Amino acid sequence: MVENRPWANVFAHLMLIGGVALVVFPVYIAIVASTQAPGDLLRGSLPMWPGSHGWENYKAMWSTGLSRAGAPPAGQMLWNSFVMAMAITVGKLSISLLSAFAIVYFRFRFRMFFFWLIFITLMLPVEVRIIPTYQVVADLSMLNSFAGLSIPLIASATATFLFRQFFMTVPEEMLEAARVDGAGPLKFFKDILMPLSITNIAALFVIMFIYGWNQYLWPLLITTDPDYYTIVMGIQRMTSEENPQWHLIMAAVVLAALPPVLVILFMQRLFVKGLTETEK
Amino acid sequence: MASITLEGLKKTYGGNVDAVKGIDLSIEDGEFVVLVGPSGCGKSTLLRMVAGLESITQGTLKIGDRVVNRLEPAERDIAMVFQNYALYPHMTVYNNLAYGLKNRKFNREQIEARVQTAARMLEITDFLQRKPRQLSGGQRQRVAMGRALVRDPAAFLLDEPLSNLDAKLRVQMRVEIKQLQRRLKTTSLYVTHDQLEAMTLGDRLVVLNGGQIEQVGTPMEIYARPASMFVAGFIGSPAMNMLPLDYLHVQGSGALLHDLPENTDTVGIRPDDMLLQAPDSPHFTVEATLVLFEAAGAESHLYVQLADSEQPTVIRTSGQPPVSEGDTLTLHIAREAIHPFNSASGKRTGG
Numbered sequence: 242m243v244e245n246r247p248w249a250n251v252f253a254h255l256m257l258i259g260g261v262a263l264v265v266f267p268v269y270i271a272i273v274a275s276t277q278a279p280g281d282l283l284r285g286s287l288p289m290w291p292g293s294h295g296w297e298n299y300k301a302m303w304s305t306g307l308s309r310a311g312a313p314p315a316g317q318m319l320w321n322s323f324v325m326a327m328a329i330t331v332g333k334l335s336i337s338l339l340s341a342f343a344i345v346y347f348r349f350r351f352r353m354f355f356f357w358l359i360f361i362t363l364m365l366p367v368e369v370r371i372i373p374t375y376q377v378v379a380d381l382s383m384l385n386s387f388a389g390l391s392i393p394l395i396a397s398a399t400a401t402f403l404f405r406q407f408f409m410t411v412p413e414e415m416l417e418a419a420r421v422d423g424a425g426p427l428k429f430f431k432d433i434l435m436p437l438s439i440t441n442i443a444a445l446f447v448i449m450f451i452y453g454w455n456q457y458l459w460p461l462l463i464t465t466d467p468d469y470y471t472i473v474m475g476i477q478r479m480t481s482e483e484n485p486q487w488h489l490i491m492a493a494v495v496l497a498a499l500p501p502v503l504v505i506l507f508m509q510r511l512f513v514k515g516l517t518e519t520e521k
Numbered sequence: 522m523a524s525i526t527l528e529g530l531k532k533t534y535g536g537n538v539d540a541v542k543g544i545d546l547s548i549e550d551g552e553f554v555v556l557v558g559p560s561g562c563g564k565s566t567l568l569r570m571v572a573g574l575e576s577i578t579q580g581t582l583k584i585g586d587r588v589v590n591r592l593e594p595a596e597r598d599i600a601m602v603f604q605n606y607a608l609y610p611h612m613t614v615y616n617n618l619a620y621g622l623k624n625r626k627f628n629r630e631q632i633e634a635r636v637q638t639a640a641r642m643l644e645i646t647d648f649l650q651r652k653p654r655q656l657s658g659g660q661r662q663r664v665a666m667g668r669a670l671v672r673d674p675a676a677f678l679l680d681e682p683l684s685n686l687d688a689k690l691r692v693q694m695r696v697e698i699k700q701l702q703r704r705l706k707t708t709s710l711y712v713t714h715d716q717l718e719a720m721t722l723g724d725r726l727v728v729l730n731g732g733q734i735e736q737v738g739t740p741m742e743i744y745a746r747p748a749s750m751f752v753a754g755f756i757g758s759p760a761m762n763m764l765p766l767d768y769l770h771v772q773g774s775g776a777l778l779h780d781l782p783e784n785t786d787t788v789g790i791r792p793d794d795m796l797l798q799a800p801d802s803p804h805f806t807v808e809a810t811l812v813l814f815e816a817a818g819a820e821s822h823l824y825v826q827l828a829d830s831e832q833p834t835v836i837r838t839s840g841q842p843p844v845s846e847g848d849t850l851t852l853h854i855a856r857e858a859i860h861p862f863n864s865a866s867g868k869r870t871g872g
Contacts, residue, residue, distance in 0.1 A: 415607055417603070421594045423625055
């Protein structure tokens with residue numbers, strides 16, 4: 242805004258502060274709750290200030306978990322979630338980069354047919370195709386494995402579509418210059434296209450990682466072995482107990498929220514850098 | 522270094538659109554040939570066919586003694602400079618120059634030596650570690666030239682390389698390109714729509730129109746004896762004036778014009794050849810009214826309306842003649858300054 246009206250400024254800030262408070266408050270409550278003593282949260286009134294049991298709650302959750310509720314230690318569940326989310330993210334990115342590359346740069350038969358085929362699957366969320374997918378995974382005996390957790394979620398029409406749109410904005414001369422410079426298709430992809438897409442890759446990495454991390458229904462269906470529980474479904478298991486240990490559950494919740502935050506912080510640097518370095 | 526031979530080269534799009542309709546041309550080793558023509562005349566398509574970026578529908582293309590019709594651009598041993606430079610934005614200038622050499626498996630010392638030599642030649646040594654976006658338009662243009670230079674190819678192909686520069690820089694780079702080509706003696710094919718660039722750069726000019734060659738020749742040959750009305754109108758600025766022969770007969774100049782070749786019905790007169798003072802040689806005169814006076818420093822452009830004619834006509838004179846808009850002028854045209862044409866075929870008459 243070009244205008245300089247002090248009251249508009251104050252108003253804008255009040256709105257922003259209000260919005261932030263609204264979003265941050267539940268997170269604050271979770272952190273406060275995770276530092277209380279075992280009985281404190283069951284008395285009916287929610288404390289507003291952090292208690293003194295934070296360290297022991299987190300330690301208990303991290304190393305022993307809630308075995309009574311059938312949940313393994315949070316450390317292991319976090320690791321499981323991390324492996325699954327990374328496998329999904331890396332898998333999605335590589336497959337969609339390659340398929341977008343094929344669709345944009347190669348003139349093969351039925352090119353548009355394949356594009357629309359991919360595009361149409363956008364309209365089918367995991368939940369709709371969950372029963373046939375389960376059948377396939379069970380038949381391939383991938384239940385209770387990282388492969389079963391990640392592979393069915395790897396195909397991504399969204400990422401393919403976004404990369405296609407981006408590749409189409411790369412000037413044609415870039416490809417021609419590379420051809421004159423003696424670069425074959427894969428070399429062009431590796432040396433020119435990938436570095437140019439780094440901003441998009443970083444942005445999609447964040448989105449895909451959080452998508453993978455937050456998977457709930459699918460891990461719940463195909464894992465029965467606690468060794469493969471992910472943190473998101475683990476939390477659900479803890480709450481379904483008769484006397485939920487809320488202070489420990491909240492500790493697990495806070496732990497579960499950390500990795501996505503770290504990923505965003507780390508990737509943010511990368512795509513801010515990418516954005517400011519883009520030509521023109 | 523090598524010659525380039527085009528034999529009956531044709532390009533057809535989508536089965537029936539002819540972009541290039543059979544071009545025969547042979548470019549000698551070390552020659553600088555400029556393809557010039559209006560937009561859509563097929564000059565860029567032709568260049569891209571030579572580069573290998575467009576497929577050849579029909580005909581034979583030879584670089585040296587090798588038929589290269591079906592070879593990839595990289596295998597044709599050519600280097601290309603693109604209109605928008607097409608520098609790799611994420612690589613430093615050094616890597617932009619080195620990329621083609623790396624792909625050709627040169628070792629590190631060779632790459633270093635070649636990049637440094639090219640950079641010195643183009644005076645971009647100071648920018649080698651910068652990224653293209655940190656360079657000005659003129660510097661980017663140099664990098665694009667450098668990328669072609671390091672390869673030491675058989676031929677340079679340049680696709681309107683100066684059209685993204687401002688006027689002053691364009692003149693400067695034009696001179697540099699000319700000097701560079703003289704020094705390196707690399708066969709070059711240069712595409713432009715700017716007739717001034719074409720005249721000043723080329724050893725030979727190829728004027729294209731509608732996918733066909735209108736005329737091939739040295740710049741001065743083409744200027745002095747345009748082979749068709751199209752070439753006459755395209756080369757030279759302001760464009761050549763065209764007058765119906767009948768008009769001159771009515772104006773009483775018939776006596777001087779009876780020896781024009783057969784079938785002549787139109788004559789062309791360059792704006793410089795319509796004189797305000799009578800020359801010594803045989804000439805004739807026409808009356809005209811000055812409509813608009815344009816002073817352009819060392820020269821002036823006079824837009825006149827010829828007596829009893831609707832034909833817009835331009836005169837170029839040096840300096841600023843003492844005339845004002847609305848005056849009636851007497852124009853003197855020397856007999857030898859007349860270019861005879863046939864309007865039906867569009868060709869020059871009398872060979």
